[in-house]
Amino acid sequence: MGLTDIADQITRVIDDTGTGAKELFEPVLRVGVTGLSRAGKTVFITSLIANLLDRTRLPALGPRAGGQIVNAFLQPQPDETIPRFAYEAHLQALQAPAPFWPESTSSISQLRLSLRSKRGGVLGGLRGRRTLHIDIIDYPGEWLLDLPLLRLSYAAWSAQELEKAQARHTLSHDWLEKAKGVDAGAKLDEPQALMLAEAYTDYLHAARGAGFSNCAPGRFLLPGDLKGSPVLTFAPLPRPEKPRRDGLYRAFEHRFNAYKKQVIKPFYRNHFARIDRQIVLVDALGAIDNGPPAVEDLRQALSAILTSFRPGKNHILSRLTGKKVEKILFAASKADHIHHSQHPHLTGFLQALLREAKDAASWKGADTHALSLAALRATVEQNVKHEGATLELVRGTLQDGREVALHPGDLPENPERLLAPARQGAADWPEGISYDLPEFAPPKPGEKAPHGLAHIRMDQAAAFLLGDRL
Ligand SMILES: Nc1nc2c(ncn2[C@@H]2O[C@H](COP(=O)(O)OP(=O)(O)OP(=O)(O)O)[C@@H](O)[C@H]2O)c(=O)[nH]1
Numbered sequence: 001m002g003l004t005d006i007a008d009q010i011t012r013v014i015d016d017t018g019t020g021a022k023e024l025f026e027p028v029l030r031v032g033v034t035g036l037s038r039a040g041k042t043v044f045i046t047s048l049i050a051n052l053l054d055r056t057r058l059p060a061l062g063p064r065a066g067g068q069i070v071n072a073f074l075q076p077q078p079d080e081t082i083p084r085f086a087y088e089a090h091l092q093a094l095q096a097p098a099p100f101w102p103e104s105t106s107s108i109s110q111l112r113l114s115l116r117s118k119r120g121g122v123l124g125g126l127r128g129r130r131t132l133h134i135d136i137i138d139y140p141g142e143w144l145l146d147l148p149l150l151r152l153s154y155a156a157w158s159a160q161e162l163e164k165a166q167a168r169h170t171l172s173h174d175w176l177e178k179a180k181g182v183d184a185g186a187k188l189d190e191p192q193a194l195m196l197a198e199a200y201t202d203y204l205h206a207a208r209g210a211g212f213s214n215c216a217p218g219r220f221l222l223p224g225d226l227k228g229s230p231v232l233t234f235a236p237l238p239r240p241e242k243p244r245r246d247g248l249y250r251a252f253e254h255r256f257n258a259y260k261k262q263v264i265k266p267f268y269r270n271h272f273a274r275i276d277r278q279i280v281l282v283d284a285l286g287a288i289d290n291g292p293p294a295v296e297d298l299r300q301a302l303s304a305i306l307t308s309f310r311p312g313k314n315h316i317l318s319r320l321t322g323k324k325v326e327k328i329l330f331a332a333s334k335a336d337h338i339h340h341s342q343h344p345h346l347t348g349f350l351q352a353l354l355r356e357a358k359d360a361a362s363w364k365g366a367d368t369h370a371l372s373l374a375a376l377r378a379t380v381e382q383n384v385k386h387e388g389a390t391l392e393l394v395r396g397t398l399q400d401g402r403e404v405a406l407h408p409g410d411l412p413e414n415p416e417r418l419l420a421p422a423r424q425g426a427a428d429w430p431e432g433i434s435y436d437l438p439e440f441a442p443p444k445p446g447e448k449a450p451h452g453l454a455h456i457r458m459d460q461a462a463a464f465l466l467g468d469r470l
């Protein structure tokens with residue numbers, strides 16, 4: 001352990017009151033798992049833990065790859081005010097006789113997994129075993145989309161949101177109509193304020209439902225225990241000539257500022273600042289399935305998310321967090337929807353998206369890596385001969401119980417064929433590109449006792465995130 005590591009551990013012991021001096025010698029690695037809603041965070045964490053507890057399905061972490069884990073176990077987590085990640089309940093859902101996907105989660109949660117490993121080298125046996133505690137933190141990616149708001153005034157944010165809403169007229173129509181009937185310069189009327197905030201929230205939900213990713217403020221979509229509170233009861237308004245002090249506009253401006261101060265900043269200070277490594281799950285297939293506008297929006301959302309990991313360039317963030325995440329893995333989730341021959345194309349697409357987002361953020365940050373994975377493999381592959389050609393299919397059970405074998409579409413080898421139409425604002429993919437991604441049910445458990453969960457490349461993800469510390 002180097003001097004800086006020791007200093008880091010000391011700070012941490014002071015930070016984590018109650019964890020004790022023991023942690024000086026038993027290092028803690030805090031791994032953040034994020035992604036926009038439905039990106040696959042809950043299934044990913046459940047599978048990561050199940051597979052680390054039973055390592056038969058993790059060859060990239062196994063002895064041949066230099067892995068030395070001898071024991072893995074769950075422990076009470078040290079942060080007593082953060083809900084525990086409901087690992088057992090999620091695993092039970094995925095391994096039930098009629099398995100089902102876990103319910104959507106809307107807030108932060110955490111779990112501690114401890115790994116005991118053999119020390120390497122000739123003297124390894126003499127120096128005994130060591131323990132690494134891994135705190136896994138699940139939090140909504142939407143919260144990271146809030147960071148750019150810190151730089152904006154209420155007036156600037158309103159102008160930006162109103163302009164964006166004009167371009168999504170079919171989704172924003174109801175809210176914009178209601179907003180038209182309101183005089184922003186008038187006296188604050190609380191029922192009217194609530195009506196506007198609700199209409200605006202409905203619009204954000206509709207945009208999310210239509211496949212858009214970049215929908216902030218994040219707590220409007222995932223309010224948790226802030227639901228109905230004044231800090232979420234505001235919406236964009238055009239600036240009146242002379243806003244009155246007891247008026248609607250000033251009230252919304254005040255609440256917008258309170259949102260920044262009491263919601264966004266505490267998240268960065270209390271949670272984000274303590275993360276060492278991060279995985280960002282991206283439902284790239286879902287965005288492609290939803291068409292070019294969803295892909296363009298995903299690109300912008302990834303850019304916004306990346307700015308959170310670049311504290312040097314970002315003064316507000318440097319002040320809030322003061323430290324850098326060391327490694328970030330970007331993973332295209334649910335890759336079991338397509339045949340493995342297409343995985344390189346999916347990864348290539350994610351890499352291209354990431355490259356653009358990094359350029360936009362003039363990236364000089366952590367070590368990043370991109371891959372395609374499935375936390376829980378719900379399909380098997382099948383090749384079928386048809387008129388002399390081989391069709392590469394995936395077979396699985398749909399949510400309605402029907403078993404199907406299908407070919408959801410070909411991803412182009414050159415990601416530019418997807419990114420260019422998205423960038424140019426096309427409404428649909430050009431001729432020859434089409435996708436149809438069904439929603440599969442989790443796989444039925446096999447006859448034998450389950451060993452971990454079937455997956456694709458979870459071992460590579462674990463190796464990138466944890467390998468060097470084992
Ligand atoms: N086929 C397949 N589907 C997956 C996989 N992971 C997630 N899904 C699907 O994606 C949905 C969302 O997964 P979750 O893990 O709940 O996603 P989340 O990011 O935690 O979602 P929120 O809690 O709503 O933010 C699941 O209900 C499944 O339908 C996977 O590895 N394979």
Ligand SMILES: [Mg+2]
Binds near residue numbers: 041042043104105106
């Ligand atoms: Mg979840």
